[in-house]
Amino acid sequence: MEDVTATLSKPALRIGPYEVDPPVVLAPMAGITNVAFRRLCQEYGAGIYVCEMITARAVVERHPGTMHMMTFGPNEKPRSMQLYGVDPKTMREAVKIIVGEGLADHIDSNFGCPVAKVTRKGGGAALPFKRRLFADIVRESASAAAEAGVPFTVKFRIGIDDDHHTYLDAGRIAEAEGAAAVSLHARTAAQRYSGKADWSAIARLKEAVTGIPVLGNGDIFAADDALRMMAETGCDGVVVGRGCLGRPWLFGELEAAFAGRPVPPGPKLGEVGRVLRRHAELLIKHDGARKALRDLRKHMAWYLMGFPVGSELRRRFAMVSSLDELDELIALLDADAPFPADAEGPRGRQGSPGKVTLPHGWLNDPDDDCVPEAEDMHSGG
Missing domain, CATH: 1.10.1200.80 (Putative flavin oxidoreducatase; domain 2)
Incomplete structure (x- = not known):
């Protein structure tokens, strides 16, 4: 295992006004990270626990199902919400509603979803390729959130595929346009959830983005993985997704590891x-x-x-x-069956890599700032 002395002695992660100790964020997952699952995870350890993806259009239109999804427990601090949108004006309007009505304390944004129904309309992991449009969305959203002192953060992937990496530009743009932090899922959209995450990309992003925290995401299935990621990449925190599926106690293990305590054994x-x-x-x-x-x-x-x-x-x-x-x-x-060693590894969807579905002509001009037609997405993905 890497020497984690430097990892454990790093300054506490701060996202806007919030100190995040341990530096752990639960990734928003459609159909998973509702208020029930978030509370279950929080009962094991501290951090930030992000709700399912909420679409900006649904917030503006006050869709009843979306408003139900925007439920937080009485002890959730900060209340963290991920917002999805492709139109700067709609995103700004949604953010103003959220912060104006005190519906959340932290807003994250989704530019990493690889699902075909999202990318085929120019959303999710497809959008950072359009640098000007991406900048417009981050600027409008971050400025609206800043008016209420709410941090706005940005999550993205390495890029569309191996020929179209966007993460370094996305990180620099997000920092310049007012994002409070960035998170990188160290896979391309073409990889989906297959293969291994390329943690070296997180290290390169950390070198490129120096003024705000950089968080790493991908292949954290045990507490040791989180410590290794921070030691190897220098990132400021970790984002945990599939590793906690059926294992909410992972957050207790992470808290112990970051505090330098022995990691408790898995439950019987x-x-x-x-x-x-x-x-x-x-x-x-x-x-x-x-x-x-x-x-x-x-x-x-x-x-x-x-x-x-x-x-x-x-x-x-x-x-x-x-x-x-x-x-x-x-x-x-x-009841006495011990926690199996082979349950530590990958869990959840993995699938196979494949060609990313994009709108016609999407790759022709990265500076085209026309808004794609992706606003009919349902909250939760």
Whole structure:
């Protein structure tokens, strides 16, 4: 393992007025980072926990489903929201609503989504290629947020593909236009979530962006990964996404590691069952029992990953429809089964690399600042 002395002695991460200690951010994930999951993670450790992606257009139009997603727990500080948009004017209007009505304390922005339905309309990871449009969006959003003292941050990827890297320009532009911090998912959009993240790109971004914090994202599946990323790249903090799926206790492990304490061992299966039950309770409080139990099903494979749970029992967990049924299934687990070593690695979607779907002629002119037609996106992705 790298010498982490310098990592542990780095000044505390600050994003605007907020000290983030440990320097850990939960990445917004569609269908995952709702108020229930964020609270579950927060019960293990400190940091910033970002809600699911919210579209600027939906905020401006006050879409009921989006307003429900913009729910924060009473102890969430700062309340962190990720905003998606491709129109500088709409983004500015949405930010003014959010800060004017006190709906969030920190606004992040999504320029890293690789999903085809986003990039084919010029959004997400496709947008930083359009340097002037990207600058306009960051400037309008950051200035509107600054009026209320709310930090505006920017997350992006290395680029569209290996022939179109945009991250260094994106970092410099974001810093120049008023962003409080930048985060780099060290993959291209073409990689999606496959292969390995290129942490050396995070180091190069840190060298290029010197006036605001640079956070690294990609392949943090254990506390040791976070320490290594900071030691190897010099980044100011880490963003954790898929590594915490079915493992909200990862944030407790991260807090211990950054404090220089021994990392606690992974929980036995009985404790995992208790966490799963807690997750269900929080989801029911937010969404009602029917929707909550349906939503919980996708988490089952992540919670049970690597444990000795038979295929039939796994199938029943994946089809659970009531809290009583969940309790019955949890009672069937071997409570003393230890946390499996092979559960430390990658989890969640990985998929295969592929060609990025872009609007016709998108790569012809990086200085074209025309607004693409991507404003009909639903919040949450």
